Amino acid sequence: MSEISSGNTRKVEVVPSPALFPVYFENTDCIVVVIDVFRATSAICAAFESGIDSLIPVATLEEAIAYKQKGFLVGAERNAEIVEGFDFGNSPLGFKDGQFKDQTLVLTTTNGTKAVDMAKPAHKVIIGAFTNLTAVCDYIEREDKDVLLLCAGWKDRFNLEDTLFAGAVVQKISQNLRFTNLSDSSIAAVNMFNAAEGDLYNFLGESSHRKRLSRLNMEEDIIYCLTLDQSNIVPVLEGDVIVSSNK
Amino acid sequence: MSEISSGNTRKVEVVPSPALFPVYFENTDCIVVVIDVFRATSAICAAFESGIDSLIPVATLEEAIAYKQKGFLVGAERNAEIVEGFDFGNSPLGFKDGQFKDQTLVLTTTNGTKAVDMAKPAHKVIIGAFTNLTAVCDYIEREDKDVLLLCAGWKDRFNLEDTLFAGAVVQKISQNLRFTNLSDSSIAAVNMFNAAEGDLYNFLGESSHRKRLSRLNMEEDIIYCLTLDQSNIVPVLEGDVIVSSNK
Numbered sequence: 154m155s156e157i158s159s160g161n162t163r164k165v166e167v168v169p170s171p172a173l174f175p176v177y178f179e180n181t182d183c184i185v186v187v188i189d190v191f192r193a194t195s196a197i198c199a200a201f202e203s204g205i206d207s208l209i210p211v212a213t214l215e216e217a218i219a220y221k222q223k224g225f226l227v228g229a230e231r232n233a234e235i236v237e238g239f240d241f242g243n244s245p246l247g248f249k250d251g252q253f254k255d256q257t258l259v260l261t262t263t264n265g266t267k268a269v270d271m272a273k274p275a276h277k278v279i280i281g282a283f284t285n286l287t288a289v290c291d292y293i294e295r296e297d298k299d300v301l302l303l304c305a306g307w308k309d310r311f312n313l314e315d316t317l318f319a320g321a322v323v324q325k326i327s328q329n330l331r332f333t334n335l336s337d338s339s340i341a342a343v344n345m346f347n348a349a350e351g352d353l354y355n356f357l358g359e360s361s362h363r364k365r366l367s368r369l370n371m372e373e374d375i376i377y378c379l380t381l382d383q384s385n386i387v388p389v390l391e392g393d394v395i396v397s398s399n400k
Numbered sequence: 401m402s403e404i405s406s407g408n409t410r411k412v413e414v415v416p417s418p419a420l421f422p423v424y425f426e427n428t429d430c431i432v433v434v435i436d437v438f439r440a441t442s443a444i445c446a447a448f449e450s451g452i453d454s455l456i457p458v459a460t461l462e463e464a465i466a467y468k469q470k471g472f473l474v475g476a477e478r479n480a481e482i483v484e485g486f487d488f489g490n491s492p493l494g495f496k497d498g499q500f501k502d503q504t505l506v507l508t509t510t511n512g513t514k515a516v517d518m519a520k521p522a523h524k525v526i527i528g529a530f531t532n533l534t535a536v537c538d539y540i541e542r543e544d545k546d547v548l549l550l551c552a553g554w555k556d557r558f559n560l561e562d563t564l565f566a567g568a569v570v571q572k573i574s575q576n577l578r579f580t581n582l583s584d585s586s587i588a589a590v591n592m593f594n595a596a597e598g599d600l601y602n603f604l605g606e607s608s609h610r611k612r613l614s615r616l617n618m619e620e621d622i623i624y625c626l627t628l629d630q631s632n633i634v635p636v637l638e639g640d641v642i643v644s645s646n647k
Contacts, residue, residue: 169416169558172423176556309423311416311585337608338558341592348591361584 163331164299167319167338171268172309177301178275184298185272186281186289186322189305190314191362192243193230193265195282195378199245201397202284202384204254208395210266211259220259227259233365245284245377257394264305269390272303280388280395283318283353283378288385290325292398300326302342313345313360314378317353320346353379410578411546414566414585418515419556424548425522431545432519433528433536433569436552437561438609439490440477440512442529442625446492448644449531449631451501455642457513458506467506474506480616492531492624504641511552516637519550527635527642530565530600530625535632537572539645547573549589560592560607561625564600567593600626 168177178185188194197208211217214229214236221227221239228241235242243262260266272278276298281289293300302322304315320342326332327343335343349356354376357363366375377383387398415424425432435441444455458464461476461483468474468486475488482489490509507513519525523545528536540547549569551562567589573579574590582590596603601623604610613622624630634645 167558170420170423172420173417173556173558176417176419307584309420310583311414311420311588313584313588316588335606336557337554337560340606341558341560341563341588344592344595345588348595359582359587 162334163297164334164336165323165326165332165339166301166336167316167323167342168301168303169311169316169338170304170306170309171264171271174271174303180299181274182276182298183301184277184279184293184296185275185301185303186279186293187265187268187272187303187305188281188315188318189262189265189268190282190318190378191366192245192374192378193260193262193305194280195284196243196245196248197260197280197388197395198282198285198384198386199248200253200258201386201388203248203251205248205258206255207257208388209257209259209393210269210395211261212267212270214261217259217261225259226253226256228261230262232263233369233371244371244374246374264307268303268305269395273390275301278390279398281318281322283321283381284383285385285387286318286321286325287382288387290322292387293322293326294329300332307362312362314357314362316342317346317349317356320344409581410544411581411583412570412573412579412586413548413583414563414570414589415548415550416558416563416585417551417553417556418511418518421518421550427546428521429523429545430548431524431526431540431543432522432548432550433526433540434512434515434519434550434552435528435562435565436509436512436515437529437565437625438613439492439621439625440507440509440552441527442531443490443492443495444507444527444635444642445529445532445631445633446495447500447505448633448635450495450498452495452505453502454504455635456504456506456640457516457642458508459514459517461508464506464508472506473500473503476507477509479510480612480618491618491621493621511554515550515552516642520637522548525637526645528565528569530568530628531630532632532634533565533568533572534629535634537569539634540569540573541576554609559609561604561609563589564593564596564603567591
């Protein structure tokens with residue numbers, strides 16, 4: 154009997170919004186990939202690629218302020234801008250010069266870190282972005298678990314860029330026969346990614362978040378966030394702290 | 401100045417799941433199109449096309465039983481099957497012979513009638529299905545309101561067929577310049593509809609709900625539900641009762 158007919162296939166589901174996470178989170182013994190392409194998870198991947206030791210994601214500004222008062226380096230973003238008084242925001246380019254090498258950072262963002270928070274009861278929570286796509290897929294293939302691709306979205310709304318990344322993961326891992334148990338949301342995401350694959354930048358031209366960032370002159374960030382495989386590190390949550398899986 | 405630059409465009413958003421309705425329902429002065437292609441809204445359209453007078457949607461089996469005890473003709477479906485003791489389920493083909501002509505029916509279904517219930521505070525709640533696609537688009541174009549396309553989904557999960565219908569509506573009405581303010585979920589839905597348009601039946605071959613119905617030998621229902629423009633009636637909610645907008 155093949156793996157498929159013996160029921161050994163692993164379920165892959167795309168969660169279109171954090172507000173739907175409780176609906177999809179039936180089997181907690183799964184890997185949750187947190188996705189916030191513009192820009193929290195791209196920034197976290199860039200931070201690890203630049204050599205940081207670890208990152209503590211916090212959901213609220215209150216927690217971020219508490220860490221700041223304890224002397225931590227703390228980043229905070231709300232509505233796509235750095236919150237006044239904090240050390241950095243969620244621009245991945247802010248980590249390019251390696252200024253935070255070997256440090257522990259704290260970060261709170263509008264959507265991304267909240268998604269990490271809600272996924273904590275899962276077997277593993279990892280951080281995905283186009284910039285570490287292949288590394289994420291390799292990680293998923295090594296673990297024998299179902300997969301939830303959790304799109305952080307924008308204030309609980311569906312968004313295009315996170316769904317496209319989820320579709321890229323589904324496309325890549327479903328070439329492996331153990332991942333053929335696709336949900337409707339996975340089928341939709343992979344179809345969308347197939348349509349967009351040749352030119353993510355233009356496909357996202359009309360998207361709400363790209364327009365939001367463009368108004369803030371963040372075109373460089375957008376291009377960075379849409380460039381595949383700039384890092385082979387998979388940031389993974391251990392307890393309350395994100396560390397590199399490659400250590 | 402064009403209508404677009406003067407800000408007169410109307411917002412069209414696809415709500416991928418009833419659980420996200422509160423997130424998208426910011427402007428209550430809008431038209432909500434309730435969509436449950438397999439099969440509640442297709443059945444409601446078929447019932448009106450067959451000549452029923454009106455239909456009372458109820459969210460719970462308890463309410464349905466109460467109406468039955470008062471002598472109403474009551475339909476109830478749960479998990480794609482007629483609930484024992486009720487007069488009909490949500491198969492659109494059940495209305496073909498006109499047996500309920502001029503009657504008032506009561507109906508509760510797993511997903512569809514709950515979606516109608518939550519949309520009640522809107523300016524107008526109408527019933528959409530592939531079987532009345534053009535009539536729905538004409539109705540929307542006549543009213544000067546924002547539009548929410550509410551996918552009933554399956555137990556709060558995203559589903560393909562409802563999103564495809566939403567995409568069909570977006571594609572059709574966005575040819576009208578007043579509907580160019582598309583959300584990310586609308587862009588995704590219209591892209592998916594463009595990919596599926598030539599062969600909805602096969603595009604939905606792997607979808608969860610088509611598989612669920614196929615197991616119950618409901619292929620005839622599926623084909624009916626995917627056949628465009630079999631009715632020019634738009635069922636519309638007036639108070640707690642759905643009536644024909646053509647009366």
